[in-house]
Amino acid sequence: MARPLIADIDLDALRHNYCLARDQAPHSRAVAVIKADAYGHGALACARALEGLAPAFAVACLEEAEVLREGGITAPIVLLEGIFEAVELERVEALGLWMAVHTDWQLEALLAYRPVCPIPVWVKVDSGMHRLGFSPAQAGAVWARLAAAPDRACDLHLMSHFATADALDPGYFRRQLALLDDLALRLEAPTCLANSPATLAWPEAHGAWNRPGVMLYGSDPLEASNELSRRLSPVMTLRSEIIAVRELAAGEPVGYAGRWRAPRPSRIGVVACGYGDGYDRHAVDGTPVLVNGQRTGIAGKVSMDMLTVDLTEIPEADIGSEVVLWGRAANGALLSVDEVGRHCDTISYTLLSGVLPRVPRRYHGPD
Structure with missing residues (x-):
């Protein structure tokens, strides 16, 4: 008899949670974040369950994307941390991936690369999280250089990450959002800003794309649950x-x-x-x-x-x-x-x- 410990994964609950995220923002597209092996749930199985619902998936790195492509997933896949070496651009192109660009060397590597088809790029801006991203002061020049190189980069989006969208105190979140709204307006840029808590609680942060992550797996990311987060189902x-x-x-x-x-x-x-x-x-x-x-x-x-x-x-x-x-x-x-x-x-x-x-x-x- 086998050891009785099992992780039961309810894929119907996963689809339910994805639809909750999608329906909360009917004017946005929801990229399903399945990095870290879909938060421990099994990235390939979860991607297959969401095929036909999610127009794109997001992972942290090239290795995670390769698992999905090898498993037959054909939908767009975003590399949330971009590349770690310039040589990875060949695989990015071969696998038809999208990528974040968040630092100078990534930008220069992409602009030096000669793809057969341009690579969709999400320009990451540090609006206050202070992990990855160009400063707001740099973002305009970065955007202009990519927009002027349509043979290298295409389908540009502005991307950032909220540090406190889950918190009861909205002050810092509103400061980040105001900065990003101003930048997106100046650049006429479509955005991908909303993580799980912003998807659930801050419709003003919904952009061309949202990035539901942990909420897909039934975890409530909010400090204080709201009507929507209480409808999440554990996966x-x-x-x-x-x-x-x-x-x-x-x-x-x-x-x-x-x-x-x-x-x-x-x-x-x-x-x-x-x-x-x-x-x-x-x-x-x-x-x-x-x-x-x-x-x-x-x-x-x-x-x-x-x-x-x-x-x-x-x-x-x-x-x-x-x-x-x-x-x-x-x-x-x-x-x-x-x-x-x-x-x-x-x-x-x-x-x-x-x-x-x-x-x-x-x-x-x-x-």
Whole structure:
């Protein structure tokens, strides 16, 4: 019998979430962001599920795009970080990719390259995130040079990234957006600005393209949920089983360093899942799990291959009982990956993308 840990991937939920993003911005096109192996969900399977819905996909790098092309995905693919070496332009052209340009050497490499067909380019501007991008003062000259080289670059768009679109305080977001709106107006440039939180909460940021990412996988990226984000459906359910049960007297410790001690006579269930599978080792005692669809909590430190949960209030739980680490239980009960992330002092992005390859993915929904 196989180890019972499975990542169930609901492709119908993925399509539902994509349609939510698309329908929220009917005058924009939504590029489906499937970088980092679709946030741990399997990029090729997710791309195939979204074919016919998403007009384009976005990945971080050339290697991620190659996986999609080799798997038969023909839709446009945007390289969000562009190229890392000038020699990659040959593959960009051969695979028919679009690319971001965010720094001087990328610009010079592209302008020196002689493609058979010009390459669609998204010019990235640093509007306040301060990671990648040309300064607003540089952007006009960069845009003009690319526009004057239609044999090298085509279908130019202005791109940026919001640092605080998820936050309750809109001040910094509005400052970024005002800068970008002014720049786009001066350049007469179509834009791609809205990430997941801006797609959900800031229609004024919707441009020619939006970039929904984590919301596609059912995670709510907003500090305060809104009506739309509450309609997101979880795509991944990380599911395992109880593989052993221990009866402990009051005061007995559990796990490494005995962090958790039984406050009363207790039943402890051992679950086949640990940090060697990608479950966060920083989960505190009480981090929620569902056992047979009922909420309980982690008791003791997470081990490499196992973790332990308190079954005292679930007397019917036993070896073979379903355990949901996040996602939807067989009885329909839901445990949000966002809630689990808060207990681990992290975010859903790290939990979802951190599920390791030894955890089998089991896909449901469109082929």
